[in-house]
Amino acid sequence: MPPNKRIAVWMSEKKLQKINWQELVTVCDKHGFEVFKLDLNRSLEEQAPFCVLLHKLTDIIASANQGDIRSMEIINEVEKYLERNSTITVLDPIPNVKQLLDRYNCYSIIQATNLHSYGVFTPPFCVLRNEDLDIIKDQLKNSLVTFPFICKPILGHGSRQAHEMSIIFNEKYLIDCKTPCVAQSFINHNAILYKIFIVGDKHCFVERPSLKNFQASQRESIHFDSSDVSKADSKSRLSVLDPDDVVKERWQPDPKVMEVIANTLRKSFGMDLLGIDVVIDKSTGRYGIIDVNAYPGFGSVSGYDGFPNFFDAVLDCISKKVTSN
Ligand SMILES: Nc1ncnc2c1ncn2[C@@H]1O[C@H](COP(=O)(O)OP(=O)(O)OP(=O)(O)O)[C@@H](O)[C@H]1O
Ligand SMILES: O=P(O)(O)O[C@H]1[C@H](OP(=O)(O)O)[C@@H](OP(=O)(O)O)[C@@H](O)[C@@H](O)[C@@H]1OP(=O)(O)O
Numbered sequence: 001m002p003p004n005k006r007i008a009v010w011m012s013e014k015k016l017q018k019i020n021w022q023e024l025v026t027v028c029d030k031h032g033f034e035v036f037k038l039d040l041n042r043s044l045e046e047q048a049p050f051c052v053l054l055h056k057l058t059d060i061i062a063s064a065n066q067g068d069i070r071s072m073e074i075i076n077e078v079e080k081y082l083e084r085n086s087t088i089t090v091l092d093p094i095p096n097v098k099q100l101l102d103r104y105n106c107y108s109i110i111q112a113t114n115l116h117s118y119g120v121f122t123p124p125f126c127v128l129r130n131e132d133l134d135i136i137k138d139q140l141k142n143s144l145v146t147f148p149f150i151c152k153p154i155l156g157h158g159s160r161q162a163h164e165m166s167i168i169f170n171e172k173y174l175i176d177c178k179t180p181c182v183a184q185s186f187i188n189h190n191a192i193l194y195k196i197f198i199v200g201d202k203h204c205f206v207e208r209p210s211l212k213n214f215q216a217s218q219r220e221s222i223h224f225d226s227s228d229v230s231k232a233d234s235k236s237r238l239s240v241l242d243p244d245d246v247v248k249e250r251w252q253p254d255p256k257v258m259e260v261i262a263n264t265l266r267k268s269f270g271m272d273l274l275g276i277d278v279v280i281d282k283s284t285g286r287y288g289i290i291d292v293n294a295y296p297g298f299g300s301v302s303g304y305d306g307f308p309n310f311f312d313a314v315l316d317c318i319s320k321k322v323t324s325n
């Protein structure tokens, strides 16, 4: 057992406002832990000791990646502190969070798993860094990315720009690819998406609105902000199915496949707090993984009601890790 049972928590003010802090304090207490908000503007030594760091540092890591000096200093200090205090349990380890922030990296990790043997895939993708249209055409062709496809910023978290996307329908509008980006084939899925929320060895999934079906055509590109599409209460005009696409019968997700996805990706990413976005291909019934998020919202508008007993699940996970460390 560690010499102290203090949990340091850091997340943005915006995220802190969405959680019920008092409930977290109570659940920690029940599990024999004391919890406090870590202040990244003060030295960590001063706030020590603590045996667990529970964090969502994605925004700061992302702005450090983009060269923000203060963010670089903060992440550097946290990493150095964790190196010096290697017994601290970190949810989730910073190197693992970093690899998830890059969408290309993230899709490559999914592709390297054995999920394809369960009818699970990640839609064909490639990274576009060059603005030359002939090079873009070649890259799309070599990676089997087909029209329509979505252009997503490489950096997948931590800023408004990370969520600005475009759907490109034909070669004429390839000019709309805002490089650098990841291009990913669009999978028609009847405007329904499933979010798998993972907390340690537990998971659940919820249904969300999503983008309607699209075909390759001569139309202009569509630019959208992904944060307007798949929240629980989103009502985007891009989610309204065309009359011909409205179906009575639809694919239902198989809980066993969702479990395999959750267990596999938790191991591959080496993370315990994850959100996975899954669509079911309307023609084949195969499961397409289109996005993985670090420490997502867990389905809550207020109080994490999406994930049953969210804080208990977090504390169970923490207790197991602290004991095994
Ligand atoms: N390959 C795809 N095929 C079909 N629809 C897609 C595909 N990729 C993304 N979408 C749609 O676009 C939305 C946003 O995509 P994505 O989840 O990658 O964005 P994001 O910014 O990472 O979102 P968040 O972090 O909020 O989950 C999805 O919710 C889904 O509706
Ligand atoms: O919780 P945060 O404020 O960090 O926002 C996250 C958001 O949670 P919310 O639903 O509570 O808004 C998540 O939504 P769900 O997939 O869980 O629905 C997802 O969009 C993350 O990508 C966001 O993280 P960011 O990309 O901004 O780092």
Ligand SMILES: [Mg+2]
Residues within 6 Å of the ligand: 230, 277, 291
């Ligand atoms: Mg998503």
